[in-house]
Amino acid sequence: MPKPKVYVTRKLPERGLKIIKESFDAEVWPEYSPPPKEVIIKKVRDVDALASLLSDKIDAEVFDAAPRLKIVAQMAVGFDNIDVKEATRRGICVTNTPGVLTETTADFAWTLLMAVARRVVEADKYVHNGKWKVGWHPSMLLGRDVYGATIGVVGAGRIGSAVARRARGFNMRIIYYDVVARPELEKEIGAKRVDLETLLSESDFVSVHVPLIKSTYHLINAEKLKLMKKTAYIINNSRGPVVDEKALYKALTEGWIAGAALDVFEQEPTPADNPLLTLDNVVVAPHISSSSHETRSRMAEMVAENLVAFFEGRIPPNLVNREVLKL
Numbered sequence: 001m002p003k004p005k006v007y008v009t010r011k012l013p014e015r016g017l018k019i020i021k022e023s024f025d026a027e028v029w030p031e032y033s034p035p036p037k038e039v040i041i042k043k044v045r046d047v048d049a050l051a052s053l054l055s056d057k058i059d060a061e062v063f064d065a066a067p068r069l070k071i072v073a074q075m076a077v078g079f080d081n082i083d084v085k086e087a088t089r090r091g092i093c094v095t096n097t098p099g100v101l102t103e104t105t106a107d108f109a110w111t112l113l114m115a116v117a118r119r120v121v122e123a124d125k126y127v128h129n130g131k132w133k134v135g136w137h138p139s140m141l142l143g144r145d146v147y148g149a150t151i152g153v154v155g156a157g158r159i160g161s162a163v164a165r166r167a168r169g170f171n172m173r174i175i176y177y178d179v180v181a182r183p184e185l186e187k188e189i190g191a192k193r194v195d196l197e198t199l200l201s202e203s204d205f206v207s208v209h210v211p212l213i214k215s216t217y218h219l220i221n222a223e224k225l226k227l228m229k230k231t232a233y234i235i236n237n238s239r240g241p242v243v244d245e246k247a248l249y250k251a252l253t254e255g256w257i258a259g260a261a262l263d264v265f266e267q268e269p270t271p272a273d274n275p276l277l278t279l280d281n282v283v284v285a286p287h288i289s290s291s292s293h294e295t296r297s298r299m300a301e302m303v304a305e306n307l308v309a310f311f312e313g314r315i316p317p318n319l320v321n322r323e324v325l326k327l
Helices: 014-023 037-046 060-064 084-089 102-117 120-128 158-170 183-189 196-202 245-253 293-311 322-326
Strands: 005-008 025-028 049-052 071-074 093-095 150-154 173-177 205-208 233-236 259-262 282-284
Touching (some): 005 014, 005 037, 014 025, 014 293, 037 060, 049 293, 060 084, 071 293, 084 093, 084 322, 102 158, 102 259, 102 282, 150 158, 158 173, 158 183, 173 196, 245 259
Parallel strands (some): 005 025, 150 173, 205 233, 233 259, 259 282
């Protein structure tokens, strides 16, 4: 009996890719950059499964070209690049890789927070560029204290809660905004649930951890940024379009807030002429919050496990659209 055919849109970490190659008739896109959509459309014509990344647009056009497609296994916790509703209508399962990247992503949120608060990137450039001419000065590269400050977590799901838990070690006042109350978090670390406007106006650090859905697109806009303290910082390693970049640039250049740290952008890769990249009070990274050897390897394994489970007749462990089981 022939093995199911799978198209993999990028070379995944070896631990997961090895399982896929052993279990399936797999073809892997060989280049570092993502395959153009027309390539995906061509490759899915005779496959039973697709292993995708966030940068792959998987929509009705792709599904139309893939009459045999039964499952899309995404290597990411997010899946806003996939038309899940359309997949469900067609009886196609969609899976993701949640949980495993929680702590790694929370670590990186704190990396961003500390870097922007203490001006680490500016200081690095200061030394590298030969500007350090005086051994020590009372006003050299002054930053902001993190210990004892107020952190506001926007979205207290797995990652947001992990970020909040880390704040205990800095003796911070912890407030959060979420459409769902998190009584276990409140009991564990003394976090207080507030509305978004209160969170923005009272926080010294605002850390954003919501999924990208219709209601969160530009959730942080000019109106919201104006509520923040002039001494406050915003950190985003959720999804780029959650923050209105034009409004953020205005907030940073006009002094509404003190700084920002971003691992995600409205367009990725962000253009080299993005005006945010010209600002010293902005720390940026190229969407690497889950980028540790162990986490990325485990994510790839989860992609493989979801695929294997499906083709063995079991419910994939990380099925996003469970309603597809009723069809």
